[in-house]
Amino acid sequence: MPASSHPSPSRSGQVTMAMVATRAGVSTQTVSNALNTPELLRPETLERVLRTIDEMGYRPHRAARSLRTRTSRLIGYGIRSAASGGSSPILDRFLHALSATADEAGYRILLFASPAGPDSLAVYEELLGERGVDAFVLSDTHRGDRRQRWLDQRGIPFVAFGRVWSGRETGDWVDVDGAAGTDAAVEHLAALGHRSIAFLGWPRGSGAGDDRAQGWLRAMRRHGLPVRGRRAESTDDVPSAAAAAVPLLDAGATAVVTASDTLALGCYRALGERGAAPGREVSVTGFDDSPAASLVSPGLTSIGQPLEDVGRECIRLLLGRVEDTGRTPERVLLAPSLVVRDSTFAPL
Amino acid sequence: MPASSHPSPSRSGQVTMAMVATRAGVSTQTVSNALNTPELLRPETLERVLRTIDEMGYRPHRAARSLRTRTSRLIGYGIRSAASGGSSPILDRFLHALSATADEAGYRILLFASPAGPDSLAVYEELLGERGVDAFVLSDTHRGDRRQRWLDQRGIPFVAFGRVWSGRETGDWVDVDGAAGTDAAVEHLAALGHRSIAFLGWPRGSGAGDDRAQGWLRAMRRHGLPVRGRRAESTDDVPSAAAAAVPLLDAGATAVVTASDTLALGCYRALGERGAAPGREVSVTGFDDSPAASLVSPGLTSIGQPLEDVGRECIRLLLGRVEDTGRTPERVLLAPSLVVRDSTFAPL
DNA sequence: GAAAGTGGTTTGAACGATCCAATGAAAGAG
DNA sequence: CTCTTTCATTGGATCGTTCAAACCACTTTC
CATH class of the missing domain: 1.10.260.40 (lambda repressor-like DNA-binding domains)
Structure with missing residues (x-):
């Protein structure tokens, strides 16, 4: 032939x-x-x-198809500038979930470095101009973040990991219910018999931080436990947290719920400095279930975020919006889960 | 007009x-x-x-250009399956450096989920078939990794973060000089006055682990310090490490150099269990300078990897190879840096 | 018995850029 | 003054795919 x-x-x-x-x-x-x-x-x-x-x-051939159909089947994700510090939301697992889910739908993730500054929009504009992506996943959203409005005005599909805490919300988002997390921590401690449960959080004004404080507050009220003088604030570093924890411990708290693993380890330090130990004299819980939580001694009871689910939901919402741009905004709030280790115990 | x-x-x-x-x-x-x-x-x-x-x-228009020039200006990076456990090499910073450098050269990173199994090559094949990427960055390379050979045979440009420890090497790589790191740790401890310096590493056979052990060994010999009975092995988790550290401490080691922060925190635990404290009775050093190192008390002296440099070098080598496919393999070995915290001290 | 469907396939024209070869104009050589 | 060389610019083909419309051989309809 x-x-x-x-x-x-x-x-x-x-x-x-x-x-x-x-x-x-x-x-x-x-x-x-x-x-x-x-x-x-x-x-x-x-x-x-x-x-x-x-x-x-x-x-x-991807490019040929892309040229003809006017879609790239690529989803942009801007990885924030490392310089900006900030708690990396355990990017690792999130990104993996994101790409795995996207893959299944025939999409891929395009990673780009996004500067933290006010000109961060420039990269987004560039990517759109060269038709390099069909949609965006945002994370590390913060108050006054201009990206949502900007994208919304241009009719570009996007999903944010993290609520838009300020004013009028635009667009879809997926987030973890921080209040439910701290609520569960209080539940756990109350069940163990704790009655003097303090909260160590971040300075008010950050959406996520206030949310976590709220969960502690509502659970305490539900149990009829006292909250006055049992709340302190600190920036997210160990020395500050250790200092902020002192008055709580002085006031006789037998347990401290915190807004992050870093803050929790600040409590560890404060306890160590007064010759006490977490998990023996005082219970401590963290937030995020970061790798450090399982490495320290005693193991830190912490609140784990379902990052795989977050990633999956992000893609799901995003694809839904790509198909129907005019759809009414959809929001998904996922429940975190308490990971119990040795830093919490039954008192007396 | x-x-x-x-x-x-x-x-x-x-x-x-x-x-x-x-x-x-x-x-x-x-x-x-x-x-x-x-x-x-x-x-x-x-x-x-x-x-x-x-x-x-x-x-x-990216796709139009791509179609005509037969290049995508995209670099593939397969993010390993989260299930595979494995210490994520602080992916975060590495990825940021990678995308930032790539951006400058007009390239972008295409992220895809790469299963750990033996069929991992399927995704690479798919990506190449649809001309989705021009080149690959590999990480989490391991003994018997088939990717290098496979890509090399097809003439696809790639760079690996991590040496190919087995047999005949193929292709470019960038790696961190682990031996230099542990060597520096011994140097630091010897300068402080330690003479009984033990090493806690991973089971032999892992390239990176053996490399780190080697650095300890050569520095010890250079200083004429004894090494017999001063070396132990453990898998990379806290309980095993704590158990493995016991004989070293029993033998009177005043300092322990380890192959990872996890192993180091295992030493913390072993010390805690015998009523001693790191940084007071015994010095301990970790490896990787993971976030946990600065969170624990006392802060863990650790060896930081220059991930930004690694990312930058990866892209540099890669672009060089894209231009000249036949070039002789190039390798870059970067020096890590010792981050001194409170877990190391001058004895007596 | 001509018009109108029908399902399956083909034809021709984009999509937006770059490659290659050709062109015109200006400059230099004989 | 013609002929070549050089420089700057242009025209047309092409990359591999999908869209829109046309086509074809039948069947159905009135």
């Missing part, structure tokens, strides 16, 4: 649609249909074309 | 090269040249075209 002539199957080992077409004895459009709208083909033709595709190891 | 007619500047707000061309009174080819080979243009033409590009906010 002589090799079919027109599209040379030689060179570069790259198989094109035309080659598949001649080999299967159909037109290129039919090959295209076999992949994109199989229901249009007669079953036997479909089968034949698909088999040929398989035999030849054909894969559609 | 009547609006030029041919390419309608209306619709979708998207500016194309043809629009820029008519507006600047040149052909599309000249616009292309202005961006890609400016030296071909007469200075005044160049200036005029560039100004027009700027005024109209034109950006080349």
Whole structure:
């Protein structure tokens, strides 16, 4: 059987649609249909074309498809500047979940460095201008973050990991219910028999921090436990947290719920400095279940975020919005889970 | 001045090269040249075209360019399956450095989920087949990793973060000199006056682990310090490490150099269990300078990897190879740096 | 018996850029 | 004054795919 002539199957080992077409004895459009709208083909033709595709190891050229369909099937994720410090929300697991879910839907994640400054929008604009992405996933959203409004005005699909705490919200988001987390921590401690449960949080004004404080507050009230003088604030570093914890311990707290693992380890230090030990004299809980939580002694009871679920939901919402841009905003609030280790115990 | 007619500047707000061309009174080819080979243009033409590009906010369409040039200007990075456990090499900072450097060169990072199993190559094949990426950055390389060979045989540019410890090496890599790190730790401890310095490492056979052990060994020999019975092994978790540290402490070690922060915190625990404290009775050093190192009390002296540099070097090597595929393999070994905290002290 | 469907496939024209070869104008050589 | 060389610019083809419309061989409808 002589090799079919027109599209040379030689060179570069790259198989094109035309080659598949001649080999299967159909037109290129039919090959295209076999992949994109199989229901249009007669079953036997479909089968034949698909088999040929398989035999030849054909894969559609992403750029060509992208050019024609005017979509890139790429989702942009701006990784914040490392300089900005900030608690990396255990990026690792989140990103993995994001790419895994996206992959399943035929999308991929495009990673770009996004400066923290006010000109952060420039990169987003560039990416859109060159039609490099169809949509964005945002994280590390903060009060006064201009990205949501900016994207919304241009009709670009996006999802944020993290609520928009300020004023009028725009767009879809997925977040973890911080209040439910600290609430669960109080529940756990109360069940163990604690009655003097303090809270060590971040300075008011950060959405997530206030949310976590709220959960402690409502659980304490529900149990009829005292909250006056049992609350302190600190920036997110160990020395400050240790200092902030002192008055709480002086006031006789037998347990401290905190807004982060860093703050919790500040309590560890404060306890160590007064010759006491977490998990023996005083119970301590953290937030985030960061790697450090399982490494320290005693192991830190902490609140784990379901980052895999967050990633999955982000993609789900995003794809929904790509299909129906005008849809009413959708929000997903996921429950964190308490990971009990040795830093919490039954007193007396 | 009547609006030029041919390419309608209306619709979708998207500016194309043809629009820029008519507006600047040149052909599309000249616009292309202005961006890609400016030296071909007469200075005044160049200036005029560039100004027009700027005024109209034109950006080349990535897919169109990609289709024609047969390059995607995308670099693939497979994020390993989270299930595979393994210490994430502080992915965060590395990825940021990677994307920041790539951005500067006009490249972007394409993130994809890469399963740990033996069929991991499937994703790489898919990405190449659809011409989705020009090159790959590999990390989490391990003995018997088939990716390097596989890519090399196909002539696909790649760089690995991490040496290929097994047999014949293929391709470029960037790595951190683990031996230099543990060597520096011993240096530091010896300078403080320690003479009985033990090493707690991973089971032999892992390239990186053996490398770190080697650094300890050579520094000890250089100082004429005894090594017999001063070396132990443990898997990378706190309980095992704590158990493995016991004989070292029993043998009277006043300092322990470890192959990871996790192992170091195992020593913390072992010390705590015998009523001693790191940084007071015994010095301890970790490896990686993970976030936990600065959170624990006392702060853990650890060896920090220059991940920003690693990322930068990866991209540098990669771009070099994209230009000259046949080039002889290049390797970069970067020095880690000792971060001194409170877990090391001068004895007696 | 001509018009109107029908399902399956093909044809021709984009999509927006770059490659290659060709062109015109200006400059230098004989 | 013609002929070549050099420089700057242009025209047309092309990358691999999908869209829109046309086509084809039949069947159904009135």
